[in-house]
Amino acid sequence: MSSFKESRHLYHFAGLFVLAFLVFLVVRHYYVPKSFGEYGHYRGAAIGEIASLPVKFAGHQTCEGCHTDVLDVKSKGKHAHVNCEACHGALANHADDPSIKPVLPDTTLLCARCHTASAAKPKGFPQVVPADHSGGVPCQTCHNPHSPAMDGGGAK
Amino acid sequence: MNVSRRQMLILLPAAAVAWKSVLAGTPEDSPNYRMSDHWWGMLIDIPKCIGCGNCVRACATENDVPDGHFRTWVERYNVSDEDMTNPHVISPDGGKEGFPVAEEDGEKYFFVPKMCNHCADSPCTQVCPVGATFIAPDGVVLVDQKYCLGCAYCVQACPYGCRYIHPQKEVADKCTLCYHRITKGLTTACCEACPTGARQLVDLKNPNDPIHEFLKTHSVQILKPQMATGAKAFYNGLDGSVR
Numbered sequence: 001m002s003s004f005k006e007s008r009h010l011y012h013f014a015g016l017f018v019l020a021f022l023v024f025l026v027v028r029h030y031y032v033p034k035s036f037g038e039y040g041h042y043r044g045a046a047i048g049e050i051a052s053l054p055v056k057f058a059g060h061q062t063c064e065g066c067h068t069d070v071l072d073v074k075s076k077g078k079h080a081h082v083n084c085e086a087c088h089g090a091l092a093n094h095a096d097d098p099s100i101k102p103v104l105p106d107t108t109l110l111c112a113r114c115h116t117a118s119a120a121k122p123k124g125f126p127q128v129v130p131a132d133h134s135g136g137v138p139c140q141t142c143h144n145p146h147s148p149a150m151d152g153g154g155a156k
Numbered sequence: 157m158n159v160s161r162r163q164m165l166i167l168l169p170a171a172a173v174a175w176k177s178v179l180a181g182t183p184e185d186s187p188n189y190r191m192s193d194h195w196w197g198m199l200i201d202i203p204k205c206i207g208c209g210n211c212v213r214a215c216a217t218e219n220d221v222p223d224g225h226f227r228t229w230v231e232r233y234n235v236s237d238e239d240m241t242n243p244h245v246i247s248p249d250g251g252k253e254g255f256p257v258a259e260e261d262g263e264k265y266f267f268v269p270k271m272c273n274h275c276a277d278s279p280c281t282q283v284c285p286v287g288a289t290f291i292a293p294d295g296v297v298l299v300d301q302k303y304c305l306g307c308a309y310c311v312q313a314c315p316y317g318c319r320y321i322h323p324q325k326e327v328a329d330k331c332t333l334c335y336h337r338i339t340k341g342l343t344t345a346c347c348e349a350c351p352t353g354a355r356q357l358v359d360l361k362n363p364n365d366p367i368h369e370f371l372k373t374h375s376v377q378i379l380k381p382q383m384a385t386g387a388k389a390f391y392n393g394l395d396g397s398v399r
Contacts, residue, residue, distance in 0.1 A: 033303075036287070039290075039292070039293055040287075040290055040291075041287040041290070042287040042288070042289075042290035042300060042303070043287070043300050043302070043303055046290075046298065046300035046302070046303065047191070047292050047298065047335075049300075049302075050298055050332055050335045050336060051189075051335055051336050051339040051340075052336065053335075053336035054336070055218075055336060055337055055340065055342065056217055056218045056345070057214060057217075057218055057337075057342075057345045057348045057349065059337075059342045059343070059348060060348070079351075081351075081352075081353055082351040082352075083348050083349065083351075085214075085348055085349060086210055086348070086349045086350065086351045087351075089217070090214070090217045090218065090345075113208045113209070113210075113254055114206055114208045114351055116254075116257060117257070118207070118255070118257045118258045118265075119257075119258040119259060119260045119261070119265050120207060120232055120234075120255065120258040120265035120266060120267060121206045121207065122203055122204065122205075122206065125206055125352075
């Protein structure tokens with residue numbers, strides 16, 4: 001009989017545990033974000049947040065929608081597969097609002113970035129030593145950047 | 157409708173789970189994008205890379221990458237015939253402004269663009285103690301910057317050195333494979349800016365993607381295959397000296 005009396009303490013103790021567990025569940029409900037565990041052990045809503053960041057490079061498809069004249073020249077030349085923003089830089093702001101005029105790149109620097117001769121570049125890639133090639137004369141004096149080959153009708 | 161007590165006990169939690177996902181809504185900002193239709197990766201064609209640094213600059217612009225940190229960078233390898241295991245590697249400012257001219261001295265030189273490999277079994281996501289970094293259902297490894305504590309476990313865990321702690325935000329930052337672009341049908345900023353096609357975004361779940369034919373017909377490697385990371389940055393023409 002006495003052993004039964006003692007076991008009441010255990011019930012109190014168990015009650016405390018159950019209460020603590022319920023408090024834990026309530027706190028957890030408010031602190032764990034709603035989408036946590038939607039796809040795995042992470043906040044599912046984070047995917048949408050990252051996907052909705054703003055775009056800065058408009059993409060060549062966007063450029064080609066308006067600048068069809070440049071596309072006609074470029075698609076026949078050696079730079080057919082060089083995307084517009086590879087040289088002109090990120091221009092999503094210009095695509096959104098054409099009144100924002102992009103700055104024309106400086107061909108002396110721009111062309112040299114790719115075409116300066118170096119042993120590390122692939123052998124078939126057209127390379128020149130700029131000082132010997134033009135002696136400081138800007139590239140577009142002779143070449144059309146959109147179709148640079150001299151024999152392809154692209155030269156000025 | 158007669159529902160027994162047993163059926164009710166089964167139905168109620170199921171209904172609760174379903175309602176939860178209805179309330180959460182669809183996560184994609186792009187209405188036509190379905191995560192389950194894609195499994196993204198990248199093809200890097202070493203023999204096409206000219207080391208111009210366009211990818212590094214484009215990435216920094218597109219993603220506001222802080223100076224001195226890189227989500228993608230380019231390395232120039234210099235390997236001599238006698239010592240293949242000790243290549244001389246340079247990457248001045250990540251190759252952002254190109255590289256010094258390499259003279260023809262009979263040694264081998266080539267460029268290796270590097271970036272997050274978006275591993276299918278990524279070590280970085282496994283070590284995160286809070287679930288702030290994860291592999292999205294379309295195979296892109298992302299960081300939830302609102303949840304990240306900045307403990308940098310993931311920075312140490314990445315065998316490719318592709319993560320850093322953002323100096324202002326003080327959370328982990330890395331390549332998102334331009335997730336905000338690829339979910340809208342665009343390619344990544346680095347691929348858009350690459351003048352030679354040395355980098356190509358690939359979707360392994362798209363049966364019409366040329367990557368399937370490419371992988372079949374070329375000698376393609378991944379970096380550190382012995383780490384069993386399931387890396388999805390496929391390198392064509394990778395030299396054995398690259399680490």
